Amino acid sequence: MADASDCGGRLGPAGPEGQPDLRNLNLYYQECTAGDIVLIVSDGVHDNLDPSSLHISPSMVQEQLLPEESRDPSLVDVEWSELNQDKGSALKDLYMTHLLKSEISSLEKKTAATMTQQLLAYCSKVISSSRTWMEENPGKRLPVDSDEFIGKMDHTTGLTSSFTSHIFTDVSVSLSALKFFFFSLSSRRVYRWQLPGGRQ
DSSP: OOOTTOOSOBSSSOSTTSOOBOTTOOOOOOOOOTTOEEEEEOHHHHTTTOTTTTTOOHHHHHHHHSOGGGOOGGGTTOOGGGSOHHHHHHHHHHHHHHHHHHHHHTOSSOOHHHHHHHHHHHHHHHTHHHHHHHHHSTTSOOOSSOTTSOSOOOOOOEEEEEEOSSSEEOOOOOGGGOEEEEEETTTTEEEEEEOOOOOO
């Protein structure tokens, strides 16, 4: 979704006659195996992982995450809004997957609870400058052209669970063959990666 102010739909009364907004309602599935970790988050978490919300340009994503021979020189000084959807989505997916992996890999103890807490704490840290400014300047609009104020203040909800053969449960996580899944209900994408081996 290009417009972060549009949540894509509402289950509660949204229309003039109280009907829900179901224009973006879709059903998806992802096959899981024992040991997989599933993270389901609201757009308040998703948008704070989006490089465009963090004032990180397409060229900055390339410089940080792609080898020099794989970089597209035409992206220098290009804004996200100027990219075609496929190119923009690919770069955003690359950055968001890297960011999620970094946040979760930094945890000493990797459980469903600590992963959820880490993501919510990350969001709180990202918008801390904006939150402080709003508290100190009641009634005023947050400056939107300053790199000091990044992220998006929104409702943040996260659910993390590990998967066994038949049920979801919270178990210790082994990094030897760990696959993470990040479901974004707002963007309708699934992010998946595998971490290198390690101790529990």
